[in-house]
Amino acid sequence: MQAIKNFIIKNVSKTFLAYMILVYRYNRKYKNILKTLIFSIKALFHFYAPNKKLLKGTQIRKLFSKVKIEINEEDRFVYNIDIFKTIQRDNRIMDNVTVDYSKILNSSLNEMKKINENMKDCDYKNGQRDLLIGIEEYIDRECKEIEKSNINNKEKLIQYLKSIKDKKAIGFEESIQRILFFNQLLWQVGHGLNGLGRLDKILGDKYEQDLKSGKITRQDAKDMIKDFMKIIHQKFWYKSNVLMGDTGQIIILGGKELDGSYFCNDLTYIFIEAMEEVQLPDPKVFLRVTDKVPRDLMELSLRCIKTGIGCPLFSNDDVIIPILIDFGYDKQDAYNYVTAACWEPLMVGKAVEQNNIDSIVYLTPLTEMLEKEDLDKIETYNQFVCKYKEYLKQYIINFVKELNEITWEEAPLLSLLTDDCNEKLMDVAYGGSKYNNYGATSVSLGTVVNSLYNIKKFVFDEKEYSLKDINEIRKNNFENNEELLNKLKQQPIRYGIDNEEIIDLTNEITGFVDEVLDTQKNRLGGKIKFGFSAPTYIIKAGTSPASFDGRKNGEAFGVHISSDKPSVAYTELIQFASKLDYDNHRFNGNVIDFMITPSFIESNFDKMVDFLILSITLGFFQMQMNVTSSDILIKAKANPKEYENLIVRVWGFSAYFNDLPESYKDLLIERALKNEGKSY
Amino acid sequence: MKVRVTNIQRFSLHDGPGIRTTIFLKGCNLKCPWCANPENLDFKKTEYYNETTMEKGCFGYDIEAVDLFEDIIKDKHYYKMNNGGVTFSGGEPLLQIKALEPLLIKLKKENINMCVETALQVSTELVEFASNYIDEFIVDIKILDKKMCKEILNGNIEMYNKNVELLISKEKIETFRIPLVNEYTLKEENIKNILEFLKKYKVRKVEIFKIHNLAESKYKSIGKKMTKFSEVEDKKIKEVYDKIKKLNINVEIIKI
Numbered sequence: 062m063q064a065i066k067n068f069i070i071k072n073v074s075k076t077f078l079a080y081m082i083l084v085y086r087y088n089r090k091y092k093n094i095l096k097t098l099i100f101s102i103k104a105l106f107h108f109y110a111p112n113k114k115l116l117k118g119t120q121i122r123k124l125f126s127k128v129k130i131e132i133n134e135e136d137r138f139v140y141n142i143d144i145f146k147t148i149q150r151d152n153r154i155m156d157n158v159t160v161d162y163s164k165i166l167n168s169s170l171n172e173m174k175k176i177n178e179n180m181k182d183c184d185y186k187n188g189q190r191d192l193l194i195g196i197e198e199y200i201d202r203e204c205k206e207i208e209k210s211n212i213n214n215k216e217k218l219i220q221y222l223k224s225i226k227d228k229k230a231i232g233f234e235e236s237i238q239r240i241l242f243f244n245q246l247l248w249q250v251g252h253g254l255n256g257l258g259r260l261d262k263i264l265g266d267k268y269e270q271d272l273k274s275g276k277i278t279r280q281d282a283k284d285m286i287k288d289f290m291k292i293i294h295q296k297f298w299y300k301s302n303v304l305m306g307d308t309g310q311i312i313i314l315g316g317k318e319l320d321g322s323y324f325c326n327d328l329t330y331i332f333i334e335a336m337e338e339v340q341l342p343d344p345k346v347f348l349r350v351t352d353k354v355p356r357d358l359m360e361l362s363l364r365c366i367k368t369g370i371g372c373p374l375f376s377n378d379d380v381i382i383p384i385l386i387d388f389g390y391d392k393q394d395a396y397n398y399v400t401a402a403c404w405e406p407l408m409v410g411k412a413v414e415q416n417n418i419d420s421i422v423y424l425t426p427l428t429e430m431l432e433k434e435d436l437d438k439i440e441t442y443n444q445f446v447c448k449y450k451e452y453l454k455q456y457i458i459n460f461v462k463e464l465n466e467i468t469w470e471e472a473p474l475l476s477l478l479t480d481d482c483n484e485k486l487m488d489v490a491y492g493g494s495k496y497n498n499y500g501a502t503s504v505s506l507g508t509v510v511n512s513l514y515n516i517k518k519f520v521f522d523e524k525e526y527s528l529k530d531i532n533e534i535r536k537n538n539f540e541n542n543e544e545l546l547n548k549l550k551q552q553p554i555r556y557g558i559d560n561e562e563i564i565d566l567t568n569e570i571t572g573f574v575d576e577v578l579d580t581q582k583n584r585l586g587g588k589i590k591f592g593f594s595a596p597t598y599i600i601k602a603g604t605s606p607a608s609f610d611g612r613k614n615g616e617a618f619g620v621h622i623s624s625d626k627p628s629v630a631y632t633e634l635i636q637f638a639s640k641l642d643y644d645n646h647r648f649n650g651n652v653i654d655f656m657i658t659p660s661f662i663e664s665n666f667d668k669m670v671d672f673l674i675l676s677i678t679l680g681f682f683q684m685q686m687n688v689t690s691s692d693i694l695i696k697a698k699a700n701p702k703e704y705e706n707l708i709v710r711v712w713g714f715s716a717y718f719n720d721l722p723e724s725y726k727d728l729l730i731e732r733a734l735k736n737e738g739k740s741y
Numbered sequence: 742m743k744v745r746v747t748n749i750q751r752f753s754l755h756d757g758p759g760i761r762t763t764i765f766l767k768g769c770n771l772k773c774p775w776c777a778n779p780e781n782l783d784f785k786k787t788e789y790y791n792e793t794t795m796e797k798g799c800f801g802y803d804i805e806a807v808d809l810f811e812d813i814i815k816d817k818h819y820y821k822m823n824n825g826g827v828t829f830s831g832g833e834p835l836l837q838i839k840a841l842e843p844l845l846i847k848l849k850k851e852n853i854n855m856c857v858e859t860a861l862q863v864s865t866e867l868v869e870f871a872s873n874y875i876d877e878f879i880v881d882i883k884i885l886d887k888k889m890c891k892e893i894l895n896g897n898i899e900m901y902n903k904n905v906e907l908l909i910s911k912e913k914i915e916t917f918r919i920p921l922v923n924e925y926t927l928k929e930e931n932i933k934n935i936l937e938f939l940k941k942y943k944v945r946k947v948e949i950f951k952i953h954n955l956a957e958s959k960y961k962s963i964g965k966k967m968t969k970f971s972e973v974e975d976k977k978i979k980e981v982y983d984k985i986k987k988l989n990i991n992v993e994i995i996k997i
Binding site for chain 2: 543631636664672675679
């Protein structure tokens with residue numbers, strides 16, 4: 062796969078590739094050939110990317126000078142992305158990142174320029190200098206366009222933008238405008254899947270000051286936040302990565318403080334209320350929780366979740382922070398974690414760790430082993446597992462090797478906003494940031510656990526089949542052998558249930574991967590983390606053959622940490638997940654995912670809040686809920702026009718149901734039916 | 742001693758206070774036409790075959806009562822708030838209450854809240870026995886007319902009344918639960934009887950719910966045909982709700 066990517070990167074014109082991706086994304090949204098054709102012609106005339114021989118910072122300056130600035134007079138804030146202008150890339154661009162907006166609010170371009178002036182002369186310094194000039198010029202151009210427009214509060218907006226040059230941000234509204242300004246720059250230079258960070262914490266003081274001075278009311282602040290959400294949602298078709306809605310625009314709220322107390326403020330509540338009211342699939346909200354989270358905050362969160370927008374997602378600081386510290390992150394940084402784009406913990410402002418770099422597919426080495434080994438010679442279950450581990454080890458080593466073939470495009474803007482790059486005079490692409498680890502995700506862990514358990518039961522314990530015979534049936538995709546298929550599928554002891562043997566087996570496999578990764582380093586000198594939830598449960602499954610868990614060729618893998626068993630109690634799933642080992646390298650996003658109907662939450666609201674609070678103290682890692690019912694999904698699939706605003710949770714994001722490929726719709730329906738105890 | 746169980750349902754939210762684990766015991770002495778758990782009617786094990794999933798098996802397995810403890814204790818963490826715990830349901834769970842004793846002793850020791858969901862139409866001796874261990878009874882109110890209770894449910898209303906008296910005197914009834922069926926329980930005369938009954942025995946809560954047709958595939962899988970009933974209108978449910986509310990009783994419409 063990496064070889065294909067490298068081939069494309071090396072041989073296809075970068076500008077053409079960027080142009081094609083843009084047209085593809087447009088068509089993905091509008092699904093209309095004529096419209097796409099017109100768009101592609103328009104794009105042809107407006108498309109621009111600076112000469113790639115220039116320093117990257119200089120390229121960005123040029124890019125900013127060409128960006129068409131359009132002021133939407135309906136909006137409260139100014140936010141501009143010219144989708145036809147981009148940067149050429151010879152390498153993979155760093156994405157899945159959240160910059161530290163508090164640094165931006167509490168600093169100015171002049172301060173950044175001063176730091177730059179004191180650097181010794183080198184390409185890094187010169188690129189950064191040009192980038193800073195480019196940002197200044199962009200501000201001037203944007204101010205001119207505001208001046209010409211009829212937007213409300215133009216003086217205020219101009220003042221907000223100009224103050225970026227030489228002042229810290231002062232007010233709440235100004236701070237939001239400044240965040241939007243830098244956010245638009247990140248999108249403009251191509252850093253997709255970028256998060257917004259701990260906005261309740263970052264903006265808390267500004268909000269309190271303005272509230273006290275009578276400059277704004279609570280309602281004003283909520284209206285501003287709603288406008289902020291709407292504005293960053295506007296071009297979500299362009300911002301979306303693999304699937305529509307996958308933008309990585311995540312707002313982190315709440316969290317554990319160094320003294321063990323729980324942080325939240327009025328803004329924490331306002332953000333969730335705003336989310337509940339705007340009813341958009343993107344941006345999304347992520348709530349860090351601890352055993353001290355206030356009950357009313359959980360109630361508000363559940364009310365928001367109940368609307369079906371799929372968030373907030375809960376992240377358990379009591380479990381996560383100690384693991385981050387053990388891994389080697391500084392305590393201060395660990396307590397201030399955000400996520401990369403979905404749920405992968407990230408040290409904000411200190412790292413551009415590519416936390417969604419690729420997925421480990423546990424099934425691949427199992428299939429390889431079944432193809433290559435003489436199965437008659439495997440006489441015991443232990444031998445079988447040992448053999449699997451041999452292949453798994455080699456698979457992981459090769460996986461890391463492929464990761465290390467990836468070269469990164471220089472990213473001066475990210476380097477400007479990330480600690481240690483200026484001191485090291487090194488771009489993040491070469492390991493300039495404080496932390497330089499990679500983060501992998503993983504799929505088919507449940508498939509392998511269930512497969513191993515079934516092999517143990519039916520081949521080695523009960524001796525119903527020989528390994529060779531059962532493998533032949535599997536290879537034939539269980540054709541004409543529905544009986545075995547059902548037996549494997551219905552075998553009740555499986556991944557996601559509270560069973561000691563299954564939990565031990567899961568920990569044994571992830572522990573083994575952990576050990577192998579402990580011996581590996583990435584090309585930037587960092588480690589490789591991994592998590593058990595991944596976005597690729599359909600994509601990677603498409604090319605994976607049938608497996609012993611009763612899965613046929615190409616059928617989807619399990620979604621994150623979930624159970625494929627019908628009607629598994631939520632407490633059972635949480636008990637299972639809470640007993641998994643997440644330490645060492647195993648913390649790169651571990652989200653429990655379950656389906657629940659709106660009426661279930663409605664009729665059991667208080668008990669559901671109890672359940673959430675008790676689940677935190679039990680020790681889950683992360684949790685998200687997909688609130689929908691099979692009835693609604695089936696109707697929405699049949700009559701898309703009547704359900705245009707139906708939002709569902711997909712992997713780590715929410716999306717309009719209608720925007721999803723059919724395979725994702727079908728999987729959601731299947732899971733909803735199973736959850737409701739209806740047969741599928 | 743062994744008990745016959747059909748299902749252990751964790752994260753049960755409708756069968757008593759807090760978050761609970763419900764143990765469904767096999768066998769019932771009544772024959773309510775709207776029964777939603779037909780697999781629990783007979784005490785003897787019942788084979789099933791699901792045509793859609795091609796799954797076949799048997800409802801009911803025997804297990805040492807005390808061995809159920811392991812499953813119940815799994816969610817102990819979730820029982821911490823609002824008196825969560827275990828509920829014995831069925832079928833009629835009181836029919837096997839004596840066999841459950843070793844388990845009840847163990848649960849009592851662990852301070853786990855115990856509920857029974859019962860129609861209470863069993864011998865008073867069993868009720869008396871159960872009341873030594875069980876913290877709260879959730880008692881059905883179905884058909885209160887003596888003759889109709891016998892004819893339709895195979896019930897004994899005199900015994901029921903005696904048992905209710907007993908448990909009320911011991912302050913053990915937490916909730917009365919009323920299934921709403923147009924053709925039976927919602928008959929004018931029965932509702933009148935129910936209201937009189939509720940006036941007499943005030944408990945903390947009354948739950949009303951309309952019966953559903955969701956058990957159809959279960960009936961089919963055990964070779965039985967489900968009697969279908971007319972849809973109970975929301976208006977009708979509200980009427981009953983209001984009438985009970987008028988008696989100053991905390992009433993709740995639940996979905997089962």
